[in-house]
Amino acid sequence: MERRYRLVLSCPDRVGIVAMVSNFISSHGGSIADANQHSDPVTGRFFMRVEISAATLPFTLAQLQEAFAPIAASFQMDWEINDSSRPKRVVLMASRESHCLADLLYRFHSKELFCDIPCVISNHDDLRSMVEWHGIPYHHVPVDPADKSPHFAEVNRLINDYEADVVVLARYMQILPPDLCDRYPHRIINIHHSFLPSFAGAKPYHQAHDRGVKLIGATCHYVTEDLDAGPIIDQDVTRISHRDLPEDMVRLGRDVEKTVLARGLRWHLEDRVLVHGNKTVVFS
Amino acid sequence: MERRYRLVLSCPDRVGIVAMVSNFISSHGGSIADANQHSDPVTGRFFMRVEISAATLPFTLAQLQEAFAPIAASFQMDWEINDSSRPKRVVLMASRESHCLADLLYRFHSKELFCDIPCVISNHDDLRSMVEWHGIPYHHVPVDPADKSPHFAEVNRLINDYEADVVVLARYMQILPPDLCDRYPHRIINIHHSFLPSFAGAKPYHQAHDRGVKLIGATCHYVTEDLDAGPIIDQDVTRISHRDLPEDMVRLGRDVEKTVLARGLRWHLEDRVLVHGNKTVVFS
């Protein structure tokens, strides 16, 4: 894969943003390999993502960031530039259910997902062998239901020590404390096993069975303090029938969960997800 | 289409139901053209639908019903037998939005939906020309927001006078009073423009836009006293993106709404929907 610089930005919309950005790139000989933009008429905000062939620019990443900074400042941009050849560091967290974890590990192992996975953290020891077969350290951090704070302190320490760029809750069944959520805004990704906002909270498939819905779904979202209410990255559904008991929904839902989580994580790793308020712009 | 008797039943599950029913049919020479059954392990209830080639039985519908009654009684069945050649009478109700109405009228006109449509009732006069082109009487029954009871009294009178088998709320935007709901259990079908239970009530597409969901949907259900909470017949969804404003969702949602409503109504007309509690068994 060709090395690219990925420029991602948002700012108040006004005339001349695209011209200024594309001039900057072409004046240095940069070749635009991909570009997307979006103007939100409701909020008046402008969003843009540009992939530039790194070899066509006479800049290191740091030099490019420095050169672009004045433009960013003049348009009051929230922005970042990333190097596609630098893998993001993804800490995975799981509990006992292995389907999302196994799926992400496979996509990592087969190089479909371009990232590093410096460790897996779990409150149980069940999935150690599967993880270690992939050559990834496994940290079993038990939870004491009477006092969960030591667990979360240790989790926080590991995330820090491993310098995670992003944390993925791959069916990790604990609710993160607010301070942990706040420390990593838009950097913790969860998969919830329902089509949110329906069936937030516990046992969504049982809730779905009780209500008699004809489709079940899954939602990949950024974690915020509000349980199952953070910005949605992706969702999908699958059809069920009156024959399906909650345990059938669990089985059918697993395929939706892992597909939606893998897709959402991929988009995050490729800097395709921009958050504004409680919503996302996804340049997929 | 070959004429068929449709036997639909539910009863407490026990050994021998299928044998008894199929013996009854074959002992009279009846040929089973289609059959479905379902045992619900949660409620212990058994559901069955059988289509019998009418020409192979030596019975009129009334004779068949009389002959089957003792079996039904011995198994404590809720049951009915219908003649596929007798079209159900469908009263359509609409307001100003025409997409669901136009779709059902087209499917009726093109003989895709086998039914009679004795009249259309609306609280506005906008859709008269479209309806009357199909040769169907149009009743404009205005609503006085200060006192809706005359409207509903007239609606009730029309439903009665036209001997409706089923009433379809094709984006009829008024909430039916409880007594009207009670009078026609499992005979009033509504289309709600969201994937219930998400976004019940008013302006679901605006609710969906505010929440930032990535799919929007529609739900076809029987009307009960509890708003948007009756037994679900069918649901479907379509993908949206950050580019879609509420008005785009309205446009994209229309196709889902009309498809789901037409499918649900078709199943109802073919006696494929069995209600138990607040859920449906759909032998589609």
Add this chain to the structure above:
Amino acid sequence: MERRYRLVLSCPDRVGIVAMVSNFISSHGGSIADANQHSDPVTGRFFMRVEISAATLPFTLAQLQEAFAPIAASFQMDWEINDSSRPKRVVLMASRESHCLADLLYRFHSKELFCDIPCVISNHDDLRSMVEWHGIPYHHVPVDPADKSPHFAEVNRLINDYEADVVVLARYMQILPPDLCDRYPHRIINIHHSFLPSFAGAKPYHQAHDRGVKLIGATCHYVTEDLDAGPIIDQDVTRISHRDLPEDMVRLGRDVEKTVLARGLRWHLEDRVLVHGNKTVVFS
């Protein structure tokens, strides 16, 4: 809907195209409401579509075209600029099956599709009443199987006289002669009732039934001399089962056909479809 100029172009890819185009727009105060681009690494061709708020430019359409021409020439662009407030003229052609025609007429009537429909042409008289109810002239042009050339001469004359921008074959079951195809490149849209390239030619649902496929589909494409082989605009499928006979596939397929055709036509009307070779770039 805000009035917009739609600039659509393709040219050999090289550094500076986006910069030059966006500079041109912003230097005249133009506000970019939407933009898409695509670089095809296989062919080395660049594709772009920009929507500019017309009110922000000091140009009429003709002035804008004149002002942009030198840039277009310097990059060897295939290009056009359209005014979103000018409806394209769509001539519909049909035979006896009405589902696609009725669907397009409804979307036109309800203002979902922004276009003019100056006339409908058919080789049968069956659909006259439906068309005329919409206030659209209906031309019945019979086909003599022994000599179809008078039919096509008259069809060609009508297309010309009505100054069609685009012709839609809404289940018009005749094969157009090559000279007619050549006269309107990328301006004749057909709906084929299979998921091409499977089941090209006659009776695709019967072919699908014989092969025992588990999904059936429809394909919206531009018409070329090669039957069912032109550039594909959109496709979709729906699930079937062993229970479905060819006549059931016909019924289920109708919903796919009309959805795919309406979507493809909408994209064409909004200048979202760019053809290159035998393939399309669709900025949907």
Add this chain to the structure above:
Amino acid sequence: MERRYRLVLSCPDRVGIVAMVSNFISSHGGSIADANQHSDPVTGRFFMRVEISAATLPFTLAQLQEAFAPIAASFQMDWEINDSSRPKRVVLMASRESHCLADLLYRFHSKELFCDIPCVISNHDDLRSMVEWHGIPYHHVPVDPADKSPHFAEVNRLINDYEADVVVLARYMQILPPDLCDRYPHRIINIHHSFLPSFAGAKPYHQAHDRGVKLIGATCHYVTEDLDAGPIIDQDVTRISHRDLPEDMVRLGRDVEKTVLARGLRWHLEDRVLVHGNKTVVFS
């Protein structure tokens, strides 16, 4: 999971089949847990699948088969009865691409697929470690392109020795010789990476890219002598765009392939697939 006897049959359609079968079951006290039937009006053939709670019958499997044999004979049935508690033996074959293999191994490991996997056979050694981690023997049987017969002789020997009930070609990229196909009718399952009959043969994603289709798919089918032409068990598709190169289609297609293969294999393992001619009845 409750132990069940699964009776699967097909025979010429006539009056009384269901009555005879259900009488037989209920006269011995058998409780029907699930049942499906299908009458094909084109071929005049009747298909049925019944699940009976084993504990409610006073029979071993062999006794049940013996007791049912006279009924089967009198209706000229093709039939079998299986015990749901006996896992089928599935020999997996793969080449270098691991996605389908890894997916099936995971579903086996997590007990989602109820079967035995006595061995994996591959013409390369690449996937040994992944397979052996699951505790399954791995046989590397190289192919000599100049003479493939020793390879297939060894493959045949292994299938025999391991007493395979079914062989799954999980992206095994060799064409089986006719005699091997004939030896295991409806017992060799292949996944083809296109929506058949489109793009049979080699490099289907490249064929799809060349044609410019808007959806790509996968097909799970029984292997016959005719390449990619056997009875289809399941198919599915996913949407692509002009941005997707063949390598993107390969990536996106992998998820469809593994989902379709796993679903098809599951149905086969549960005796839900009945073959008649070149088509399948799937009681899913």
